[in-house]
Each structure stands twice: as structure tokens, then as C-alpha cells.
Amino acid sequence: MKIAIVLFEGFTALDAVGPYQMLCHTPGAETFFVAEKTGPVTDDVGSLSLVAGKTLAEVPSPDVLVVPGGPGQEGQMENETLLGWLRAADATSTWTTSVCTGSLLLAAAGLLRGRRATSHWLAVETLRTYGVEPTGERVVTDGKYVTAAGVSAGIDMGLTLAGRLAGDRFAQTVQLLTEYDPQPPYDAGSADKAPADLVAEMRDGSRFILQ
């Protein structure tokens, strides 16, 4: 089993590493970070670089496809090298997945048309532009497409997928190994829970035009 996690300049680190950590121990699976070129790919902050070990062309038919998001997603929305690879990879994948605004890339590639999907809360309505039905859920499974909400939701997505790939017992093992028993010190992790003025401030400053 091949798991391919796509990298592009300006991705958000945890979008990629969250699912990686949940999936990387899957029995019989090899995980690859892939990008147009091999070598370091820098995140949206500019302080972290993850190494792409393979080019997209070198991993044409992954069984599991993971597309992270981040501000850099915007620069990829018309990148036919990437979008074409996504379409081709999706044609034979068992699972096609995304985290955060990675779903906009799947949508731009035409892969989510008519489906339910999610994205970062600031971006989720943008899915409509591509004929996708946005939902407010944290992890959305529609057929073989699994999309996660913003950034940290990729951990929940990855663990969900680990269970589908290798069973509940395996997923529980991963959860225990990673001590994934979250206890956030604040309760501001969604637009429903965060202070209203903070939500408004973030919407105002967002790169997304929202309904």
C-alpha cells in the first residue's frame, strides 16, 4: 500500500504531519511525501521545511492520497501539473483525502463535484464554487473521499482513515501510542465556540470571501 502526502510551497505543517503521524505505522503501507520536485518544501510560515522524497511523477498511483492545505493552496489552483496528477492518482486510489484547504485543490481538480465535503471554516463556503456541498462537520466521508476541516482536523481524519485501512484495533493502538487524548487549554477551536469578536475579526482578515 502506498500513501502519498502532497507538498507544495506554503502548505501548513500540521495539515501534512497530523495525518502522517496517524497513518505512518499502517501495516504494509509505505508513506511518501511527494511534490513537483524532490527536496525541501517550505511551509506557510517559512520556518519549517519538509523533504519531498519523490516527485509526483514517481508516485503515479498511490492507494491513499492526502492533500494538505494552507495559504499556498491558492497558488496551486490552476497548476495543471498538480491538478492533472490529482485526477490521475484519484482514478486508481482507494481513498482520496484532504485537510483544510486541500479540499479546494481536490475540488479544483473536479474530484468532489456533487459530493459533501469540508474545509477550513474560513474556506468551506468556497467549495460551492466547484459544485461541492459544504458541511460543518470535522471529518466528512463521502464514498472514497474523506475531507477534514482546518489544520488539526487532519489528525482526526488520519485516525479515522487508519481504522478503515487496518481496523479499529490498529487505530486504537495508534491513538494510545500517540497519547491522543486531547485536553486543549482553551475552548476556542471552532467558530461556534470562540469569542464572537475574534471570529468576526478573523473573517474580516480572511483571504476568503465568505457568505
Added chain:
Amino acid sequence: MKIAIVLFEGFTALDAVGPYQMLCHTPGAETFFVAEKTGPVTDDVGSLSLVAGKTLAEVPSPDVLVVPGGPGQEGQMENETLLGWLRAADATSTWTTSVCTGSLLLAAAGLLRGRRATSHWLAVETLRTYGVEPTGERVVTDGKYVTAAGVSAGIDMGLTLAGRLAGDRFAQTVQLLTEYDPQPPYDAGSADKAPADLVAEMRDGSRFILQ
């Protein structure tokens, strides 16, 4: 403000990237991944490499020090280059922190003697060897020392620290930006919650001798 996240071969990816994601937007802070040598450093699985942008020597006095864990920690327990750097960096740091078995490195450097600290649940009792009082809490603050339990606990540690560094409002902004509103699909994230036979199996297979 300088934030230094230490890398070594065989670190666990999320141990480093969890806190990074929570801290990387801290106003006025620059975050560095540091290691003995610059360049790619490979994780415990062998599928992920993060780039160390600076050597330890190039960042001698970080304000915030983050030490991840992972199986590779074992090979560092007598590495005087790293331990000496930890002692010197700690001498002027504002916060000295760890995730998972990173606390064993802080302990081996003599920095946690007489303090309360935590570690990965399979490793936490080993802290006693170094005169450290182990606790079962997820994030432990004792003076300027903040230690986190296994792997994903680094996210909660990072968010806690973000609040201490830049205020509650900032930490809530980070939480909302990363949509950190966890909804794990299983409830096996701690030894108290996971199936007893899974916990026993993992203790049996552990590299740690446990009480």
C-alpha cells in the same frame, strides 16, 4: 524572541510539529529547527525528514527551547554535545520544554532534578532515575519547565505556552486558526481509557522497563 526546536535522528514527527504549529505565529518570535548539523533529519519511521536550518551552536541562547521525543531519544542520552547545549541554553531560557520522551533528555541533562514532569505514558516512570517526580498529567508546568505527555500532547503544551508567551487572546486565535476542536473517532488515547489488553500488550513490547 527565539524559539528553538531540537531535532535528532529518530525523533517523532508530531512531537516537533505539534508545538511548532501552536508557536510559529507568536508575535515577535522566530522559530528555528536546530540540530547538531544543518540539513534533513529523519524521523523514527524513516518516511519524513524535517530540515534543521541552524546548528545547535548557531542558536546558543533561545528564549524558548522545545525538545521532542521519539525512539531516537535513546541514542542521545549520553550525547554530551546535545546535553551540554541543553544545559547552556537552559541557563538563559525563559521556557524550557519537552514533548514525550524529550523530557528524558532534559532529565539526563540534569535540568529537571527535584521537579515534577511528565513524558510518554510508557516512559514516565523512567524519570525517577534522574531524580524527577513523574506525574500522569498531560501538560506539567513546574517553574519555567513545561513537559508534555506523549506525542500529541505537544499540541496542548504548545497552546498552553502560546498563552503564556503572548496572552490568552493570541492562544485562542491560534486555536481557532488551527481549528483545534478535537473529536477523536476512538477513545483509546490514554492507558486509563484504552482496552486493558491493548495497554498490556504495549507495555510488554515497550523499550521501557516500567513499574
